Amino acid sequence: MKRIVTLQDISCVGRCSLTVALPIISAMGVECGILPTAVLSTHTMFKTFTCKDLSDQIEPISEAWQREGIGFDGIYTGYLASAEQCRQVCGFFDKFRKKAGQELSEETNVIIVDPAMADNGKLYAAFDSAFPAQMAKVCAKADIILPNITEASLLTGLPYRTEYDESYIQDLLDGLLKLGCKTAVLTGVSYEPGKLGVVYRDKGGNEFSYFTRRCAQSYHGTGDIFSSAFTGGLMRGLSMGEALALAADYVVECIEITAGSAAPRWYGAEFESKIPWLCENLKARL
Numbered sequence: 001m002k003r004i005v006t007l008q009d010i011s012c013v014g015r016c017s018l019t020v021a022l023p024i025i026s027a028m029g030v031e032c033g034i035l036p037t038a039v040l041s042t043h044t045m046f047k048t049f050t051c052k053d054l055s056d057q058i059e060p061i062s063e064a065w066q067r068e069g070i071g072f073d074g075i076y077t078g079y080l081a082s083a084e085q086c087r088q089v090c091g092f093f094d095k096f097r098k099k100a101g102q103e104l105s106e107e108t109n110v111i112i113v114d115p116a117m118a119d120n121g122k123l124y125a126a127f128d129s130a131f132p133a134q135m136a137k138v139c140a141k142a143d144i145i146l147p148n149i150t151e152a153s154l155l156t157g158l159p160y161r162t163e164y165d166e167s168y169i170q171d172l173l174d175g176l177l178k179l180g181c182k183t184a185v186l187t188g189v190s191y192e193p194g195k196l197g198v199v200y201r202d203k204g205g206n207e208f209s210y211f212t213r214r215c216a217q218s219y220h221g222t223g224d225i226f227s228s229a230f231t232g233g234l235m236r237g238l239s240m241g242e243a244l245a246l247a248a249d250y251v252v253e254c255i256e257i258t259a260g261s262a263a264p265r266w267y268g269a270e271f272e273s274k275i276p277w278l279c280e281n282l283k284a285r286l
Contacts, residue, residue, distance in 0.1 A: 002235045008021065008077060010036045010038070014268055015220070016224050017224055035062070037054055045266035046266075055088065072096055075093065083134040090138055110144065114146045146187060169186060173201045187226060200244065225254055229246060237286060249281070255269055
């Protein structure tokens with residue numbers, strides 16, 4: 001069984017971050033270690049929440065793992081709360097870039113970064129204008145990055161557009177690859193009404209796009225659902241394209257079942273009831 005570790009915050013109640021990543025990746029048949037960067041009573045869409053920053057625990061935990069000889073087949077990062085956490089995560093990558101006991105000539109592990117910091121043309125309220133430059137340093141060390149169009153714009157310095165053509169998406173992908181990552185994936189791409197999907201390009205010039213039906217509704221945490229399902233699929237042996245398509249279709253399934261419930265949009269998408277669908281469709285692709 002493959003083992004990954006994911007570094008992001010955990011909300012005790014509410015569907016996002018580690019609260020989403022751990023059950024999805026585990027259900028897909030991948031061991032999921034966690035390194036919480038913060039503990040919140042609920043996610044930040046609730047009116048009242050508490051937050052305990054765990055930045056001072058990242059290095060002690062990683063050092064304890066090193067002493068135990070623990071290694072990971074993959075490293076997956078989500079929301080990072082500060083420039084300091086970006087620095088610490090870059091150091092974590094350096095420590096765990098290869099599996100424990102591995103020779104440098106052997107195959108290394110996979111680093112996947114979801115630069116969760118912005119949407120709809122704006123940075124999240126917790127970040128200032130200097131933060132994207134720090135997140136760019138994290139992306140530079142990654143094998144695969146998964147930004148949305150807003151995040152890609154901030155990482156590359158290109159203008160954010162709500163109306164665009166394929167050449168704009170290609171410019172964003174070019175800019176993302178120049179950061180230093182091996183593969184850049186853009187999420188939330190749409191060239192025609194009713195369709196939404198993902199486009200990627202890697203350093204070797206390989207390209208892929210996948211579009212599925214566009215949902216009228218949007219829910220907090222769907223980016224975390226997508227990134228987690230993609231990571232699980234990739235670690236189980238799916239190709240990049242297969243893993244991206246599976247993750248995109250799973251998000252649609254989660255959104256559509258949530259739209260039929262009375263749950264408020266800010267709470268998050270109902271991913272739990274669609275885990276059987278995810279596992280069945282993963283099995284069909286293996």
